[in-house]
Amino acid sequence: MSTAAFLDAADLNALWLTIKLAGVVVALLLVISTPLAWWLCRSRSRWRRPVAAVITLPLVLPPTVLGFYLLLAMGPTGPLGRLTTALGVDSLAFSFSGLVVGSLFYSLPFVVQPLQNAMEAVGQRPLEVAATLRAGPIDRFFTVLLPLCRSGLISAAVLGFAHTLGEFGVVLMIGGNIPGETQVLSVQLYEHVEALDYDRAHRLAALMLLISFATMLLLQWLRRDGRSQKVLGF
Amino acid sequence: MRLLTISRFTHIFNCSLARLCGVALFLLSSGSTAEPLRVSVASNFADTMRDLINHYVAAGGARPELVIGSSGKLYAQIVQGAPFDLFFSADVARPKALEDAGLTVVGSRRSYALGQLVLWPAAENAEPQLRSFRYRRFAIANPRLAPYGRAAMAVLEKLVVVPAGRSQLVFGENIAQAYQFVYSGNADAGLVAQSQMQPGDDYWIIPSDWYPAIEQQAVILQNSRELAAAKEFMAFIDSDAAAAVIVAAGYRQPTGQ
Numbered sequence: 219m220s221t222a223a224f225l226d227a228a229d230l231n232a233l234w235l236t237i238k239l240a241g242v243v244v245a246l247l248l249v250i251s252t253p254l255a256w257w258l259c260r261s262r263s264r265w266r267r268p269v270a271a272v273i274t275l276p277l278v279l280p281p282t283v284l285g286f287y288l289l290l291a292m293g294p295t296g297p298l299g300r301l302t303t304a305l306g307v308d309s310l311a312f313s314f315s316g317l318v319v320g321s322l323f324y325s326l327p328f329v330v331q332p333l334q335n336a337m338e339a340v341g342q343r344p345l346e347v348a349a350t351l352r353a354g355p356i357d358r359f360f361t362v363l364l365p366l367c368r369s370g371l372i373s374a375a376v377l378g379f380a381h382t383l384g385e386f387g388v389v390l391m392i393g394g395n396i397p398g399e400t401q402v403l404s405v406q407l408y409e410h411v412e413a414l415d416y417d418r419a420h421r422l423a424a425l426m427l428l429i430s431f432a433t434m435l436l437l438q439w440l441r442r443d444g445r446s447q448k449v450l451g452f
Numbered sequence: 453m454r455l456l457t458i459s460r461f462t463h464i465f466n467c468s469l470a471r472l473c474g475v476a477l478f479l480l481s482s483g484s485t486a487e488p489l490r491v492s493v494a495s496n497f498a499d500t501m502r503d504l505i506n507h508y509v510a511a512g513g514a515r516p517e518l519v520i521g522s523s524g525k526l527y528a529q530i531v532q533g534a535p536f537d538l539f540f541s542a543d544v545a546r547p548k549a550l551e552d553a554g555l556t557v558v559g560s561r562r563s564y565a566l567g568q569l570v571l572w573p574a575a576e577n578a579e580p581q582l583r584s585f586r587y588r589r590f591a592i593a594n595p596r597l598a599p600y601g602r603a604a605m606a607v608l609e610k611l612v613v614v615p616a617g618r619s620q621l622v623f624g625e626n627i628a629q630a631y632q633f634v635y636s637g638n639a640d641a642g643l644v645a646q647s648q649m650q651p652g653d654d655y656w657i658i659p660s661d662w663y664p665a666i667e668q669q670a671v672i673l674q675n676s677r678e679l680a681a682a683k684e685f686m687a688f689i690d691s692d693a694a695a696a697v698i699v700a701a702g703y704r705q706p707t708g709q
Contacts, residue, residue: 290636293638309638395594395624
């Protein structure tokens with residue numbers, strides 16, 4: 219069976235959309251999470267613990283809870299809805315950008331935690347040494363800390379990507395199942411199951427299993443490389 | 453002497469074992485008679501079914517247990533041997549499929565309600581409003597999954613709103629989600645079920661000849677362990693008292709079964 223027949227146009231569309239969503243979300247999350255993880259690592263602020271708790275909340279919160287609140291927040295009377303109206307842009311509900319916003323919350327802990335762990339493992343010492351060699355704070359951050367956190371960065375990117383691929387509850391709540399816009403793989407799979415089209419459901423399910431396995435395998439390989447490098451680095 | 457004790461011991465052991473088995477059997481059988489009737493019901497009808505059950509209990513019936521889910525999910529569970537006695541679907545196709553597979557009690561399939569589609573929210577001149585279709589976002593249930601979605605699509609196609617207005621449509625996984633999209637203000641309006649409307653809601657009932665009937669059917673399941681009770685409950689559903697509850701909830705009575 220050729221690939222063209224394995225997935226029809228609608229399913230291929232959903233696959234592409236899902237990869238695009240995960241890619242965009244991971245890129246944004248790495249930018250947001252790196253300073254956030256650094257702050258969590260170093261701050262003595264009394265806000266540190268509450269902020270850390272909020273960031274880890276999506277780990278334990280049912281995604282439908284997040285999706286429900288986001289849906290209400292994106293409505294015309296909700297805070298996000300009023301913000302988009304004030305800015306004169308389209309409402310976030312039922313749009314790709316809405317899914318990106320939802321996924322940022324949903325996948326945040328999966329990116330922040332590996333980064334934070336890596337930064338804690340690096341510790342103060344290499345940065346202090348760099349400071350004695352007259353490296354400025356920004357220089358230290360980019361040329362000392364980030365290279366030492368390489369395996370943490372890789373873990374964060376891979377986990378964030380994989381977790382967004384499998385996102386379901388949030389998308390179901392705020393997506394509206396629009397082909398090419400919000401109809402991602404997991405929602406499409408659910409629709410096939412509900413419509414008793416088990417044949418197409420099987421194909422999507424197998425594909426997602428394969429992608430997830432390949433991603434985790436990749437992570438194991440990259441981590442191994444990362445660790446050996448770190449050992450060499452010290 | 454030794455032999456005797458052994459045989460005596462085995463005798464005592466056998467007796468107590470028999471007694472124990474008897475007790476266990478008694479517990480099991482009393483457990484199964486105490487087991488309530490399990491009624492699986494499509495989520496759109498769940499509230500009405502709760503009302504119906506309250507009437508049934510008030511009239512002296514034993515309270516059945518409710519299992520709520522989408523028709524498709526319940527169907528899949530029944531095919532896999534779920535321990536339900538009755539199945540109230542939101543459509544005709546699933547009960548029919550179960551009947552064809554020999555999983556229902558022969559002759560038990562009947563229509564119990566006709567769903568009614570409404571435009572919500574709707575102002576005075578609802579019909580021209582719907583025809584002009586000046587909505588940014590308009591919610592309906594997924595036509596591939598939900599009978600209400602199929603009916604809604606038929607209405608929009610009849611009014612020649614679709615395909616032109618297709619980009620304005622958002623799809624709820626079921627009619628409850630279509631309602632939720634409008635309720636939260638994320639969609640301007642939608643075609644939802646009359647049974648979802650609350651007192652004070654402004655809605656317009658879509659003429660019933662604009663869409664294929666949303667016929668909801670029920671069956672008694674073949675593997676019911678409480679057949680007599682299941683038949684008794686089904687007889688109640690066919691009664692005038694139950695029909696009044698169903699109509700008050702926003703459904704029409706199926707005619708000419």
